[in-house]
Amino acid sequence: MGTTTFRRDLVIAVIALVVLLGIPLVFPSAALRDFIIYVVAYGLLAISLNLLTGYTGLVSFGHALYFAAGAYAFGLLMQSGKVSTLSAFALSILFSAFLALVVGAICVRLKEIYFAFLTLAFQMLFYSVILTWVSLTGGDQGLMGGIPRPPLFGIDLGDPHVFYVFSCVLFVVCVFLLRQITESPFGYTLRMIRDNQERAVFLGVNVFRAKLLAFVLAGSIASVGGIVLALFASGAYPGYAFWTTSGEAIFMIMLGGSQVFIGPIVGAVLLQLLNHIVTIYTEHNGLFLGIIILVAVLGLRRGIADFIYEAWAGRRAARAPAVTAKAQGTEAAAGNKEAAYDPLS
């Protein structure tokens, strides 16, 4: 079972990479390349966050912290001129993982909404530090003057085509890794924690350690997204660490779907496309985006990928108990009002 899924995933990953690399050959448009690079950066943020929200039931509101940490660490290391691109890359991920370890160790013990608020508080703390520590970070103006891109193994990241290939490879590798995590026994442990933490404890799972590991893994992958964006925009900005960036990531998950593995990426594509189109046709971004969110929340009630998957699965086995059970599991994980939010209990 394990090896066949691995092989199937590997084949899908290779096909996905070939398709991504083929797109600029069919549509040689710089704007389309740009678009896909943004999807890569934000897609990594969203899909890594879904390891927490979708698979573990941990609603993090501060995931952009690691995205920003990756971007800033990488930008600063490159601007210092003292380290190679590769070591800057590795060090930035390590730094973000370390931050995630510290923050996660404090946060994952908390329940539901309190977990969300505490992750939010740490993110805003990080944001305040970026704004305040002007001599290092450039404060509100961000890292200025560009991020140098010396050749990496002889490939020139300054060339837009090369950079596109680089981003796509990175993206597919990260998503593939994440897929292996979610399909591993560890991934199923996380699902068990999400659906029924008591049972997991009863079965001898160290819940704290499992949650913390998921938190650190998610943070590390998010930082790769930040690095891609820093390289692309040739700068890092405090906005990366602001709560709205985390909010966007959550929105991507909701838009795309949290139960299907690639749902968040579908969401990233949709949100980037929406943002793109809405900015072109109106200056009332907020009004249109808001109405679209409203329709998604009140009308669809779940992500589009989830929707299509469920419709497909539903047709295949009209009353297959597995699907229903899964759907119910989701709702149970989300919690109902009395259980999750009663401030007085």
Add this chain to the structure above:
Amino acid sequence: MTQVSSGLLMGMLLFLVASGLSLIFGVLGIVNFAHGSFYMLGAYFAYAGYMATESFLVALAAGTLGMALFGAVFERLFISRIYGRDVLMQLLLCYAFVLILDDIVKIVWGANYLLMRIPPAFALPPLFVGGGAIPVYYAFLIGVSAAVGLLLWFAITKTRFGKTVRAAAINPQMVSALGVNTKLLYTSVFAIGSLLAGAAGALAAPVRSLTPGMGLSILIESFIVTVIGGMGSIVGALVASILIGLTRAFGSIGFPLFVDGLMFTIMALVLILKPSGLFGRQV
């Protein structure tokens, strides 16, 4: 003394907004992310009322009652559809309205900075209390906020309505089974919460410039207050608001750079040590 009074002033306006947020959360279980926008709308409603009639009282009424009505309609049309839904869905719905309301305000009133005139009755020299100066309007503002807070506390702890509200917060099915119209109850609680935000906006309109997006900073501070004070606790909201107000007033003198960071540090500490907040068990 002067810094204490300015801390109180910021704290009391914050309290009005945060107590509404806290009340809505405590009873309805909804994290109303759009609450900062309600504050903004309250200010713009007051501005519109003042421009139409030149009367401060009408402006206040437009801001408070207007927002109560708005809140009631809002709850019926949108919030009532997401009770018991995933917390993310609730946040997204409210976030959608943050975006929508900002844009609507910009379309209706423009992006220009607006300011409502200080009512002429308050155009007096500052009062001198304990060696510090307090403008008459600010004294009025602190007084009104305190009175509203007291009224709210009284309504919730002493009246029949308050008892029902508290009961509904603990066990809505039970309350419903006892024949209370919970629908109406939820709507009125949401309306009261909105009224409080609107009141803060209306009171602030003569002294704080109005722009679209002005609700954001007070939203974030209200969240900090609600978390520190305990979600759902009115007393907690009061204590935490004054705490944050004083931190801001003195922090801006002692260590201006890191006031925001300090507020988030306090919030994180409270969450770590006592996740339910300082006063997490009362309404």
Add this chain to the structure above:
Amino acid sequence: MSKPKTGVRRRDVLKSASAVAGVAAASAVTGFPFVAKGQGKVIRVGMPTILSGRVAILGESSRAAAQLAVQEFNAAGGINGRKMELIARDSKGSPNEAARVTRDLINSDGCEIIIDAEASSGSFAVQEVIRSLPVLCIHTCSETSALSADPAIRVPTAFRSARQGIHDAVGGGRFAAELVKKRNLKRWMTCSPDYAYGRDNTAEFMEYLKIFEPSVEVVDQAWPKLFEPDYTAFVTRILQVKPQAMYSALWGGDLVSFIEQANLYGMFAGDLAFFSGGLADPPVLKAIRQLPDGLNSVYRYDPQYPAHKGNADFYDNYRKIHPDPTNWSWQNYTAFTFVTKALKATNGNTDGKALADVIRGMEIDSPFSPTGKITMRAEDQTIIGYPVAWGKTVSKSKGMTDWVAVDWGEIQEHEKEWKRRKGYV
């Protein structure tokens, strides 16, 4: 409360399908959104700017000026039969979005010229885009000196048509020093927003004040955060410190709140000399309900100064399409004056390098200059000759009066020295 679901209802599927179809239809309308339109008959000018949030007025007043300029360009027949089209896009004030929008304007909309009406942080992001996509770019709102002064940041095809921090600092120091001598104002305090622009602007002002008048002493500095709604704590602190004079880099809505809240404490009733870096923008003056008399402000925009007919005409024409113009309005309008003249010089060639070569060092006739001329200085690609002047508020008319212009020769001398100190030359 939650209802258990049984499978997926058909209605929901239909809803989702229609949502997907909606997005698809939206992209179909554009053709495909990412296919560059290429060089057409129309010259497309892209404008990344801020059209939403707290500083939407920056984008709106910039865009209105650009619209006016484009109308005039087209009414005059365009260039070689090519008309101009303005495409303004909202960056929501985020540098990240500013970069994205700018790339898109060039790559996907085929904009051949970028007028960057972003605030400072956004314009640094736009600058990086222009470095990799070298079309002609004129920054029209950023006043941060480093954008053009620092050779490490400079880009050959990017210019600035906006006032610059260091010019205003020299001018402000010069002007304030005169008053210090006259009225013996020794004890100074500052109250400016806590972000890069506020800090740099304030530091530079005080630096030059001390160069011109070494006896000045800064007794205290207050730093409210950007977009702070409540300045009471800062006002009370000022009252406690009791400075004789103060400088503030507050601007826009923040400045409106500050002055109104200070009025409650009667802060301007005494003889405090107030120097502002942002008061003289018409929308700010008008928003303040009780504008005190005699506050000093650096020039932002005034329809009566410079007293050219062209300036009055600009004001009237502008008001036909938008409320009061701001500092950003004349800066954007001026950028278009450069573009128009440059297009004539290149005979309609819109290549970034070709346009940059003629704009570098170009002098234009401008109604916004006391001398009638504004020059795009060749060495650092930024404008000089615009009004660096200080005036006083008039409560009754909600306007400004008594403009005193500071001599550009003196400004440039000090600027040269400043660049040497900073290691920019």
